[in-house]
Amino acid sequence: MPKSRIRKKADYTPPPAKQATAIKLTNRAWVAPVMLAMFLIGLAWIVVFYVTDGSLPIDQLGNWNIVVGFGFIAAGFGVSTQWK
Secondary structure: OOOOOOOOOOOOOOOOOOOOOOOOOOOOOOHHHHHHHHHHHHHHHHHHHHHOOOOOOOHHHOOHHHHHHHHHHHHHHHHHOOOO
């Protein structure tokens, strides 16, 4: 019986080298302090509202002060998406 031919694979040739593009790394050192500041401001806003029975921080907003506090906390989470 005749022997079958062995298939020879083509030698691997790597793709041509692309020009090394400089990856722009931005300094994100500001993200963590801003994020924590937003969290703390929001928490403090809500705590002050409850401790003063609604007379502070802004009397005219009434219960909307809670929304403002949670808005600061949500902004902190928004800033946290920039953290690498």
